[in-house]
Amino acid sequence: MAPLALSDSDQAMLSGEGTGAEQIAMRILVSVAEALGAAELLDISGAHIDSCLFHGMAGLEFAERLVDERGQVAVPTTLNVTSLDLLHPELNRGDTDHAPEAARLVAAYEALGGRATWTCAPYQLEDRPAFGAQVAWGESNAIVFANSVLGARTERYGDFTDVCAAITGRAPAVGLHLDAGRRGGIIFELVDVPASVAESDALFPVLGHLIGYEAGQRIPVIVGLEAATEDQLKALGAGAASSGAVAMFHAVGITPEAPTLEEALGGRVDVARMTITAEDLTRARDDLSTVATGPLGAVALGTPHASVAELDRIAGLFGSQRVAPTIECSVNTGRDVLAASSAGDALLGAGVEIVTDTCTYLKPIMSVEQGQVVMTDSAKWAYYAPANIGAQVVFGSTEDCVASAIAGEITRFDRWWHDN
Amino acid sequence: MTTDQRVLLAGIAEGEALVLEEPISFWGGVDSASGHIIDQRHPQAGSSVAGRVLVMSHGKGSSSASSVLAECLRLGTGPAAIVLDHGDQILLAGALVAGELYDRSCPIVVVASIAGFESGRRYRVDADGVRAVV
Numbered sequence: 425m426a427p428l429a430l431s432d433s434d435q436a437m438l439s440g441e442g443t444g445a446e447q448i449a450m451r452i453l454v455s456v457a458e459a460l461g462a463a464e465l466l467d468i469s470g471a472h473i474d475s476c477l478f479h480g481m482a483g484l485e486f487a488e489r490l491v492d493e494r495g496q497v498a499v500p501t502t503l504n505v506t507s508l509d510l511l512h513p514e515l516n517r518g519d520t521d522h523a524p525e526a527a528r529l530v531a532a533y534e535a536l537g538g539r540a541t542w543t544c545a546p547y548q549l550e551d552r553p554a555f556g557a558q559v560a561w562g563e564s565n566a567i568v569f570a571n572s573v574l575g576a577r578t579e580r581y582g583d584f585t586d587v588c589a590a591i592t593g594r595a596p597a598v599g600l601h602l603d604a605g606r607r608g609g610i611i612f613e614l615v616d617v618p619a620s621v622a623e624s625d626a627l628f629p630v631l632g633h634l635i636g637y638e639a640g641q642r643i644p645v646i647v648g649l650e651a652a653t654e655d656q657l658k659a660l661g662a663g664a665a666s667s668g669a670v671a672m673f674h675a676v677g678i679t680p681e682a683p684t685l686e687e688a689l690g691g692r693v694d695v696a697r698m699t700i701t702a703e704d705l706t707r708a709r710d711d712l713s714t715v716a717t718g719p720l721g722a723v724a725l726g727t728p729h730a731s732v733a734e735l736d737r738i739a740g741l742f743g744s745q746r747v748a749p750t751i752e753c754s755v756n757t758g759r760d761v762l763a764a765s766s767a768g769d770a771l772l773g774a775g776v777e778i779v780t781d782t783c784t785y786l787k788p789i790m791s792v793e794q795g796q797v798v799m800t801d802s803a804k805w806a807y808y809a810p811a812n813i814g815a816q817v818v819f820g821s822t823e824d825c826v827a828s829a830i831a832g833e834i835t836r837f838d839r840w841w842h843d844n
Numbered sequence: 845m846t847t848d849q850r851v852l853l854a855g856i857a858e859g860e861a862l863v864l865e866e867p868i869s870f871w872g873g874v875d876s877a878s879g880h881i882i883d884q885r886h887p888q889a890g891s892s893v894a895g896r897v898l899v900m901s902h903g904k905g906s907s908s909a910s911s912v913l914a915e916c917l918r919l920g921t922g923p924a925a926i927v928l929d930h931g932d933q934i935l936l937a938g939a940l941v942a943g944e945l946y947d948r949s950c951p952i953v954v955v956a957s958i959a960g961f962e963s964g965r966r967y968r969v970d971a972d973g974v975r976a977v978v
C-alpha cells in the first residue's frame with residue numbers, strides 16, 4: 425500500500441502552522457486516511473456534522489476543545505439533529521438531566537461555524553450538494569441519500585471525522601469518493617411482488633430493512649422497482665442504514681448512477697444475486713414490529729425528518745379529523761422545511777405535535793412510558809426506539825398510522841396486511 | 845494465532861474475547877454507562893463489551909457510534925481492543941478521540957477472518973499482530 429501523500433497545506437496544518445483545531449483535526453483525519461489506505465486527501469465542498477447530538481461528555485469535551493483551539497469550518501456545513509427541540513422547548517420531557525450539556529454542544533458547533541439547520545435530512549435544504557460533489561457527511565440516512573439519490577460522494581463518516589473534515593476542508597480519497605468504490609456488489613431482484621405490496625408505501629422502508637440485513641458492506645443494486653419518489657428512497661435508505669451498514673444503493677432505472685444494471689455494477693460480473701419475494705418482504709415487515717397489537721399510546725411520524733411533500737400528505741390524510749384524545753401523534757421535521765411548509769397550521773389544528781431539531785426516538789419527547797405501544801411508518805424509528813426509549817413498536821403504512829391516530833387504536837386498511 | 849492483519853490503531857491490550865454473532869452499532873446498541881449490549885434484536889443482548897477484546901465482522905448503523913465508543917472508553921466501559929474483518933472508520937474515530945482527550949487506548953486491528961476467534965478465550969492484541977495467549 426502506498427503511503428499517504430499530503431499536500432503542502434495538509435502538511436502545514438499537521439505541523440501546527442494553522443490553528444490548534446486544524447492540527448487536531450488533521451491529525452485525526454490522517455490517522456483515518458492511513459487506516460483506510462488512502463493515497464491522498466481530496467477537497468470537499470461541504471459537510472454535514474452528526475457530532476452535535478449529545479452522547480456523553482467525550483463528544484462535548486472534544487467540541488469545546490476545538491472551539492478553545494480556535495476551530496472554524498472551512499466549507500459550508502450543516503448540523504444534524506440535537507437531543508433537544510430548540511424551537512419548542514416545552515416538548516422536551518422526561519429525562520432532561522443532560523439538557524445543559526446538550527445545549528453546550530449546540531453552542532459549540534455554532535461557534536465552530538456550523539449552520540443551525542438541526543436536521544437529519546440536509547438533502548431537503550435548497551443548497552444541497554450537486555451530482556458528483558465531494559462532501560463529508562455524517563448521519564447514516566443522510567449519507568445513503570447523498571450517495572444514492574443525489575449522486576454526491578461521501579464516505580460513511582462518523583462523529584468526529586465529520587467535523588475534522590469540515591475544519592480542514594479535506595477528506596480521505598477512498599471508497600465512495602472514487603468511481604471504483606461506487607459499483608454495486610449484490611443484486612436484489614424483486615420477483616412476483618403482488619399489487620397489494622407494490623402499492624403500499626410501507627414497501628420502501630421494509631425493503632430497506634431487509635437489504636440492510638443482507639448486504640453486509642456491499643453496495644446493493646435493486647432491480648424491479650417501477651418508480652420511486654425522493655421520500656420513498658429516503659425511507660428505503662434509512663431502513664437499510666439502520667439494520668445494516670449501507671452507505672449507498674442503486675435502484676436500477678431510478679437512481680442517477682444506475683440507468684441500467686450493467687452501469688450500476690460498473691462492469692463487475694459474478695455479483696451475488698438474491699431474489700426477494702412477497703414472502704420475504706412480509707417477514708421483514710413483521711420483523712419491524714415488536715408486538716402485533718395492543719392498546720395504542722402514540723403515533724410517531726417523520727423519521728427521517730418529514731419533507732414539505734410529506735407534511736402536506738399527512739395533513740391531507742387527517743383532513744378535518746383529529747388525533748384521538750387518548751393518544752399522542754407527533755411528526756418530526758426540520759425547522760427550514762417547517763418554515764417552507766403551509767401544512768403546519770392544519771397539522772396543529774388536527775392535534776399533531778410538530779417536533780423540530782430532534783427526533784422522537786432519541787429522548788422522551790413524547791410522554792411514552794416504558795413498554796407503551798407506539799405505531800410508526802419508519803423502519804428507522806422501529807429499529808432504534810425499543811432500545812432508546814423503551815417503546816413497543818407496531819409498524820404500519822403512513823395511511824394506517826394516521827387512521828390509527830384518529831381512531832385511537834391500531835387500524836389497518838393497507839391491503840398488504842389483509843392479503844398476507 | 846497470528847493472521848494476516850492490518851493495524852487501524854496501534855496499541856497493546858489483553859482480555860477475554862466477546863465474538864459477536866452479528867455486527868452491532870454502538871449507538872442504540874451499547875449502553876455507555878454499563879457497556880452492555882442493549883439492542884434487543886441482537887442475539888447477544890445483555891452481554892458486556894467492557895474490558896473485552898471485541899471481535900466482530902464490522903460496525904454498522906448510526907454514525908453516532910464514534911461518540912458512544914469514545915464515551916465508553918472515557919467511562920471505562922469500552923472494549924480493551926477491537927478486532928474486525930472489515931475496516932471501520934466510525935469505530936476508529938471514536939477510539940482516536942478517546943486517545944486524543946483522555947489518553948485511553950483501544951487498539952483496532954483488521955484480520956482476514958474472525959472465524960478462528962472464540963468467545964471467553966483470552967487474547968493479546970498488539971500493534972504488530974494478534975496473538976492468542978492461552
